[in-house]
Amino acid sequence: MASPLLDLDFVRGLYPATCWEQAFFENAGGSYVPQSVIDRVTTYMHETQVQPGADYPASATAAERIANGHRLIAEMIGAETDEVIIGPSTSMNVYVLAQALGALFEPGDEIIVTNLDHEANIGAWRRLAERGLVLREWAVNPDSERLQPEALDDLLNDKTRLVCFSHCSNILGGENDVTAITRKVHDAGAMVCIDGVAHAPHRAIDVKALDADFYLLSLYKLYGPHVGLLYAKRRHIERAPGQNHYFLDARIPLKLNPGGPSHEFTAALAGIADYFEALAAHHLEQPPNTFKARVDAMFAMMTAHEETLATRFADFLLSKPNIRLLGPKTGAAEARTPTFSFNVQGTPQAEIPKRLAESGIAIGRGNFYAPRLLQALGITNEDDGEGSVLRASMVHYNTLDEVERLMKALDAVI
Ligand SMILES: Cc1ncc(COP(=O)(O)O)c(C=O)c1O
Missing domain, CATH: 3.40.640.10 (Type I PLP-dependent aspartate aminotransferase-like (Major domain))
Known part of the structure; x- marks a missing residue:
């Protein structure tokens, strides 16, 4: 049935089932690949x-x-x-x-x-x-x-x-x-x-x-x-x-x-293209005539969903006095994508992704090949000697439930 919201079960069904064995938040490093691409x-x-x-x-x-x-x-x-x-x-x-x-x-x-x-x-x-x-x-x-x-x-x-x-x-x-x-x-x-x-x-x-x-x-x-x-x-x-x-x-x-x-x-x-066409056929009541317009319509729906995830996670990070969130202090889609980098005071940073991995949650840590930026923002004195951040990045196939799990696990670690 057509719906203004992304049907996450449908979306996730287009990927190999093994993708969902972990809550994946390293999408900015490289996203998952739907079955249509593999095929x-x-x-x-x-x-x-x-x-x-x-x-x-x-x-x-x-x-x-x-x-x-x-x-x-x-x-x-x-x-x-x-x-x-x-x-x-x-x-x-x-x-x-x-x-x-x-x-x-x-x-x-x-x-x-x-x-x-x-x-x-x-x-x-x-x-x-x-x-x-x-x-x-x-x-x-x-x-x-x-x-x-x-x-x-x-x-x-x-x-x-x-x-x-x-x-x-x-x-x-x-x-x-x-x-x-x-x-x-x-x-x-x-x-x-x-x-x-x-x-x-x-x-x-x-x-x-x-x-x-x-x-x-x-x-x-x-x-x-x-x-x-x-x-x-x-x-x-x-x-x-x-x-x-x-x-x-x-x-x-x-x-x-x-x-x-x-x-x-x-x-x-x-x-x-197959992937976007499948999403469009499922979600759009009256799919536009061109492929480009169907892609654009799907991105609009993805953005709306991502904003919900981003707002929830931004609010969480901003509520923690020992977390420094880099970049826009909001989840609003007009200001940011749902890629969140942050530093945590009081817990050895290298430990955090390892501890989260034990709970089936994947986040990244490093300078992500942008060391000049980290230096400019004064992030240089991390415990391993070089500036790094923790990064949790979401895309449209992430669920609010996964974000809740991430927040709960982070809360426990920090
Ligand atoms: C913003 C940005 N630009 C460029 C690159 C480099 O891309 P590639 O791995 O295709 O060289 C990356 C990779 O992480 C990136 O995030």
Whole structure:
């Protein structure tokens, strides 16, 4: 029956039953994969164990399956297929992009990076200093624990070529106003490279509406296999020097994808589409006509459910005097995704995930490859000598009951 609320039994039934043997709160590290994705990988590898693109039937089918996965994932984010590169990971995709743009920029040109992002969207750009590019840092405000858009005004100038920032922090869970920031950067004559990895599992994306020049996501956090997606405006791909074999320079977008995509995993991206279609068919009384609109409608329902979980958990964390919650002090969806990082005073931090694991509850601990952010927020003196946080991250398939179990177990440990 159609319902405005997510039918969690139905949602969870689309995943292997073993997923639910633990209460899983490390989704920001990598989400679960529905059976539809597993089936697509298996089918590809059973039936099309050949190189795609030749004339014999199995090869033609392989090529069709890869093209289909590529097309559907592009459609899901509002992009044209030839603007989407499927590479091994976001870190690798940024690295390749930085090599390409680095060759295009002149010594003395400026790039702005943050100290809030995952290192994937910082380090590869910082390396371009070796080629004479000037790197500037848009620093997180340690009081608001946000990137203040007005702080960009002092950094942008007529030498700025690119501003790299994230849609959402993988530590803080806080969302940035990508549209406003992008407009500001474009007005200054520069491009934006947006890390959407921590945002994508929670919200619909439309890269055209955002007017993003470059946008990245890690599909293994978006209910898919372990590959990364780079969106780039077509004219930027055309202009960028090829990073693949020289004779592929005219092949868009393959010129920016050295090694080419993983065949079975690109084909299996269609399994993410299968998943959203199954959710839409079950939940939407009058499903919209386009795949993209059905995906967007499902994300709206997921956000509403996630906000209920997030509000409950934020209230719990904020009620504890010995817990420091990082990022927005609310569960409201307009401010944050349900990724919560926190520090606990009075209990050795390394003990906490271990103790929770004994109760069948999985949370994360570490710097999550964002050490610059932790340092900027003064989180440096943890018991193991390096700054780290505890992180409990939820997505739409988590239940309120799991959140209650997490809170109860945390209460007992701290
Ligand atoms: C926000 C964010 N950006 C980038 C990455 C890096 O992604 P990948 O593992 O695909 O390189 C991660 C991974 O945790 C992340 O959370």
